[in-house]
Amino acid sequence: xxxxxxxxxxxxxxxxxxxxxxxxxxxxxxxxxxxxxxxxxxxxxxxxxxxxxxxxxxxxxxxxxxxxxxxxxxxxxxxxxxxxxxxxxxxxxxxxxxxxxxxxxxxxxxxxxxxxxxxxxxxxxxxxxxxxxxxxxxxxxxxxxxxxxxxxxxxxxxxxxxxxxxxxxxxxxxxxxxxxxxxxxxx
Numbered sequence: 001x002x003x004x005x006x007x008x009x010x011x012x013x014x015x016x017x018x019x020x021x022x023x024x025x026x027x028x029x030x031x032x033x034x035x036x037x038x039x040x041x042x043x044x045x046x047x048x049x050x051x052x053x054x055x056x057x058x059x060x061x062x063x064x065x066x067x068x069x070x071x072x073x074x075x076x077x078x079x080x081x082x083x084x085x086x087x088x089x090x091x092x093x094x095x096x097x098x099x100x101x102x103x104x105x106x107x108x109x110x111x112x113x114x115x116x117x118x119x120x121x122x123x124x125x126x127x128x129x130x131x132x133x134x135x136x137x138x139x140x141x142x143x144x145x146x147x148x149x150x151x152x153x154x155x156x157x158x159x160x161x162x163x164x165x166x167x168x169x170x171x172x173x174x175x176x177x178x179x180x181x182x183x184x185x186x187x
Contacts, residue, residue, distance in 0.1 A: 006035045021045045021139055037160050040102075040131040040145045049138035083183045091185050092117040093178035096163065097171030100124035106149065109163045113153040118181070119165035121174035128159035 010016060010031060016024055025045040032041050080086040094108045094117045105124045111117035129145035136142055149157045169177050 003032060003035045006031055025140060038129055038145050039125060039127045039160070040129050040143055042143045043136075044141045044143065046139055046141065050135055050141065052135040052138060081179050081182075083186060085179060085182045085186070090116075091182055093182060094119050095171070095174040095178060096121035096124050096165055097174070098122045098124065099171075100163075102127040105158050105163050108165075109151060109158050112163065112166070113151050118167065118178070119163060120167040120178040120181070121165050121169060122171050123162040123164055123168070124158075126158055126160045126162040128157035 007028065016027060019027060022045045025043040028043045029041075032043070033039065078086070092111065094111055096104070096108050096119055100108065100121075101124060105127060108117070108119055108124070109128075112119050128149045130147045130149070131143045132146050134142045134144060149159075151157055167177060167181070
């Protein structure tokens with residue numbers, strides 16, 4: 001009800017009247033997140049018209065799996081570094097940045113919590129909750145959190161705070177630092 005009151009009060013005050021679609025979605029998202037700080041709760045604008053028909057779950061899953069296969073499961077690069085560093089035996093380093101979000105944070109948080117990896121980089125954005133997308137119009141979609149991730153080790157998650165790397169460095173330096181640390185551990 002607090003969310004409803006916050007948005008309706010601004011609507012009644014005319015705060016949204018002069019905004020175009022992009023600005024409207026950004027403003028409403030900011031106002032929603034003032035009341036509910038979950039970064040997955042968003043109103044998104046798409047310039048290209050989207051269907052407002054409910055998606056076929058099987059077709060959506062098939063398209064998602066095809067995208068994963070096409071993009072190598074999201075793994076962009078695997079390489080063997082100097083010193084024969086690169087195997088997935090300990091030590092494992094996970095590199096993070098301020099743009100790492102949601103699923104990427106889940107991998108980092110889980111590996112860190114189970115003591116299976118060292119995190120090197122920046123604290124990510126803090127999106128832990130799975131969401132569903134709901135088209136409102138041909139140009140506006142609302143994303144709504146539908147579950148809460150709870151880690152078996154910590155009993156909590158990274159929502160709103162991100163995953164704190166053990167070695168906080170600028171994202172652009174994370175690979176270099178992790179590589180140096182790995183070589184040092186193996187020496």
